[in-house]
Amino acid sequence: MQTESIKTEQLTRAYKGKKKADPSVIALDQVDLSVYEGELFGLLGPNGAGKTTLIKILTTLLLPTSGKALVAGFDVDKEAQKIKPLINMVSGGEESGYGILTVVETIWMFSQFYGIPNKVAKERIDKLLEVVGLKDNAKTKVYKLSTGMRQKMNFARGFVSDPKIIFLDEPMLGLDVEAARTCRKFIKNWLNENPTRTVLLTTHYLVEADELCDRIAIINHGKIVACDTPDNLKLLVQREPIFQLETTMMQNEIDEFKQMAGVIDLTYSHNIDKSTTSFRMRLSKEEVIAKIIGTLTKHNLKIISLEKREPSLEDVFIKLVGKKIEEEDA
Amino acid sequence: MRDSIILNLRAVWARAYVRIVGANREPSWIIAETLLPLFSLSAYVFLYKAIDAPAQFIGFVILGGTMTAYWIAILWGMAAQFYWEKTSGQFALYLIAPMSRMAILMGMAVGGFFMTTIRAVATLIIGCLIFRVEFQVVSWVYLILIFLLSMVALYGMGMMFASLFLLWGREVQHLTNLLQEPIYLFSGFYFPVKCLGTWVSSFASLIPLTLGLDGMRQCLFGQAKAMGFMSFKLEVLILLGMDIVFLYLAGKMHRIMEYKGKKEGTLTTRWQ
Numbered sequence: 001m002q003t004e005s006i007k008t009e010q011l012t013r014a015y016k017g018k019k020k021a022d023p024s025v026i027a028l029d030q031v032d033l034s035v036y037e038g039e040l041f042g043l044l045g046p047n048g049a050g051k052t053t054l055i056k057i058l059t060t061l062l063l064p065t066s067g068k069a070l071v072a073g074f075d076v077d078k079e080a081q082k083i084k085p086l087i088n089m090v091s092g093g094e095e096s097g098y099g100i101l102t103v104v105e106t107i108w109m110f111s112q113f114y115g116i117p118n119k120v121a122k123e124r125i126d127k128l129l130e131v132v133g134l135k136d137n138a139k140t141k142v143y144k145l146s147t148g149m150r151q152k153m154n155f156a157r158g159f160v161s162d163p164k165i166i167f168l169d170e171p172m173l174g175l176d177v178e179a180a181r182t183c184r185k186f187i188k189n190w191l192n193e194n195p196t197r198t199v200l201l202t203t204h205y206l207v208e209a210d211e212l213c214d215r216i217a218i219i220n221h222g223k224i225v226a227c228d229t230p231d232n233l234k235l236l237v238q239r240e241p242i243f244q245l246e247t248t249m250m251q252n253e254i255d256e257f258k259q260m261a262g263v264i265d266l267t268y269s270h271n272i273d274k275s276t277t278s279f280r281m282r283l284s285k286e287e288v289i290a291k292i293i294g295t296l297t298k299h300n301l302k303i304i305s306l307e308k309r310e311p312s313l314e315d316v317f318i319k320l321v322g323k324k325i326e327e328e329d330a
Numbered sequence: 331m332r333d334s335i336i337l338n339l340r341a342v343w344a345r346a347y348v349r350i351v352g353a354n355r356e357p358s359w360i361i362a363e364t365l366l367p368l369f370s371l372s373a374y375v376f377l378y379k380a381i382d383a384p385a386q387f388i389g390f391v392i393l394g395g396t397m398t399a400y401w402i403a404i405l406w407g408m409a410a411q412f413y414w415e416k417t418s419g420q421f422a423l424y425l426i427a428p429m430s431r432m433a434i435l436m437g438m439a440v441g442g443f444f445m446t447t448i449r450a451v452a453t454l455i456i457g458c459l460i461f462r463v464e465f466q467v468v469s470w471v472y473l474i475l476i477f478l479l480s481m482v483a484l485y486g487m488g489m490m491f492a493s494l495f496l497l498w499g500r501e502v503q504h505l506t507n508l509l510q511e512p513i514y515l516f517s518g519f520y521f522p523v524k525c526l527g528t529w530v531s532s533f534a535s536l537i538p539l540t541l542g543l544d545g546m547r548q549c550l551f552g553q554a555k556a557m558g559f560m561s562f563k564l565e566v567l568i569l570l571g572m573d574i575v576f577l578y579l580a581g582k583m584h585r586i587m588e589y590k591g592k593k594e595g596t597l598t599t600r601w602q
């Protein structure tokens with residue numbers, strides 16, 4: 001029997017509207033979720049889906065409106081004090097710390113809030129800075145750091161208390177590809193070092209989630225719409241073929257394709273420079289593609305490339321949520 | 331229990347460290363903050379000289395002018411602090427950590443007090459040298475006692491404000507500004523508070539610096555006894571009471587604020 005690190009039952013959170021008369025926003029709607037020790041659990045959802053709200057409740061920053069949430073077996077409402085020594089959190093884009101301190105001092109300061117002896121803290125900080133690639137900047141004052149470097153520091157800060165459960169809310173935000181890769185590797189190793197650790201991660205990068213997560217929950221409008229391993233999630237779109245198609249630039253013909261019988265969903269983007277349009281569409285059966293090619297010819301649109309795709313998490317996401325996952329403020 | 335004490339002491343020191351080290355990295359600030367109070371208190375000194383006020387008034391002004399540093403430190407370094415830290419996301423990280431919130435407030439207070447004292451002492455020494463103040467110390471013990479007691483009460487008040495300001499949100503800036511100058515008047519920074527009459531003085535005594543200043547003046551300048559608002563021994567008792575009440579209220583307000591914030595979702599910024 002696996003041990004539950006995180007468990008929610010009918011967890012609901014509503015926020016009051018801005019003005020008194022406004023209706024309240026239901027950020028989480030009767031969420032039932034179990035995350036087990038040793039898991040790297042991903043939370044995917046479009047902007048405003050309720051991911052951060054869930055993390056705030058689990059990190060004891062916010063109370064549930066109704067329902068229950070347990071972290072390491074403790075109730076977030078009544079036993080917050082027992083949860084705190086066991087957890088930590090890293091959020092993308094946070095500006096914590098004091099500009100006047102150096103990187104090492106900042107992380108040391110946070111380690112002290114968890115009562116870590118100086119010697120242990122120092123060793124951990126050295127190691128973490130090495131991992132995130134901030135070693136050369138250990139003595140740099142925080143206000144001089146670039147956004148990416150700052151995020152690396154935050155990342156190190158989250159792990160310095162050696163938490164049992166870590167909450168990572170868009171932790172790679174602002175990191176360059178190389179740094180993000182190192183951090184991903186670190187997260188994996190960190191979990192493997194000790195089987196009682198747990199990671200809960202939210203991200204907008206579906207490839208990252210696919211590569212990293214043992215299980216993924218897709219959340220939309222405060223509800224969990226699917227929760228499974230990445231491979232099992234992909235089975236949801238397995239039977240419906242997915243095609244990637246590039247044509248010369250379209251104007252208004254797109255709607256026609258969207259409404260065509262046999263097209264389950266379709267997303268597209270224009271490339272102004274190349275004057276082309278790219279499609280990704282999921283069809284009810286393979287034969288529909290013939291009809292699409294026919295229609296393209298009718299409109300005098302040229303096919304530049306056409307390929308059948310392996311189902312990806314993005315396809316699952318679009319099927320379940322009805323749109324692409326947006327990049328943060330892109 | 332023992333672990334919890336060590337944890338909280340570490341937290342106090344870590345938070346104080348930011349202030350102590352931070353301030354030393356900006357020496358220009360220290361100079362500015364030492365000199366600025368000197369300018370405004372000099373104005374009063376010249377005024378008193380011009381109207382031939384009793385000699386001890388010069389000492390009064392210098393002591394008062396020195397103490398303004400603590401009032402500013404409370405407003406900007408304590409009261410408004412959590413609000414600023416909330417916008418940076420720092421506050422959320424305090425809240426998820428296991429140490430007591432009071433440890434953070436204590437750390438801010440200890441570090442702030444240390445730094446402010448360095449500046450205040452510099453102001454005091456320079457002021458006394460320039461204007462040749464003569465002291466006639468009545469009681470060192472009471473002087474130090476009154477100073478320390480009024481500081482505890484003052485920082486306790488700053489801790490209370492920190493929680494209140496967090497709830498008030500964006501009005502903080504105005505409120506802090508609004509509180510700064512009038513208190514110089516009501517607490518008698520530049521003249522004996524007794525001049526304001528019993529009613530106003532009593533009301534002003536809610537600010538611990540009022541009685542603290544009054545008592546310290548009585549201890550420092552022998553002739554000042556007649557200008558004291560009340561006996562400095564009584565002031566010690568009142569200040570002690572304030573210490574207890576303010577610290578208790580600070581803890582309580584913080585718990586209320588945290589609960590309310592967790593319920594309403596106002597403890598953290600929305601865009602995180």
Ligand SMILES: Nc1ncnc2c1ncn2[C@@H]1O[C@H](COP(=O)(O)OP(=O)(O)OP(=O)(O)O)[C@@H](O)[C@H]1O
Pocket residue numbers: 015016025026027045046047048049050051052053054594595596599600602
């Ligand atoms: N403090 C708050 N007060 C009122 N409404 C809020 C508050 N915080 C979040 N919301 C609302 O609750 C909903 C869920 O927000 P949340 O931040 O949890 O989403 P998210 O999934 O983290 O989104 P993103 O991907 O943009 O980070 C949104 O509609 C948001 O506007």
Ligand SMILES: [Mg+2]
Pocket residue numbers: 051052053169602
């Ligand atoms: Mg979010």
